[in-house]
Amino acid sequence: GENVEQHPSTLSVQEGDSAVIKCTYSDSASNYFPWYKQELGKGPQLIIDIRSNVGEKKDQRIAVTLNKTAKHFSLHITETQPEDSAVYFCAASRNGGTYKYIFGTGTRLKVLA
């Protein structure tokens, strides 16, 4: 079945350093890849997304890259700040009547001050 693998499961970085989270998907028909940030006690919030016709997208300190051939995509956070500490989820979806996201297993990011 459809599957999204996400690595690493935990990531600690020093404030100001960069963080990279990687995901691999199995369904070659996937064409939309959102990233969510979940802060403690809250629901996941969309932070950035990318469609399959684009290789890279950037929004201030956050960027996402997509390699369709290898079926993997990555989240890059530069100049990390303590408020970036959260659990991050990648997801993949495709067109179809039973539209749903397949989520990765999450990465707990800790930014150390």
Add this chain to the structure above:
Amino acid sequence: DTAVSQTPKYLVTQMGNDKSIKCEQNLGHDTMYWYKQDSKKFLKIMFSYNNKELIINETVPNRFSPKSPDKAHLNLHINSLELGDSAVYFCASSPATGFSGNTIYFGEGSWLTVV
């Protein structure tokens, strides 16, 4: 203004009880979802409704019954609660179904603890 709101936020109940979680979205979306997040933070879809019609029903025990009185509401009723039902339940919505790129918006979650 909360876009996707669910109640209650916290629920502690005994095994065998029946409980409901309510969800409402004011985004005008056609599609609503219930996701379950376990203690390891895994997010798994349970149900999806499009315009009050059930379109996704993952392998969820029959004790879980969703109800959508209208497209802005999706409630989750759980019968005969078990210890393993303890989790965070997220309601969510998206503009439509079937089209990739529809952002899913999540509520704040309902923390269910069965004792």
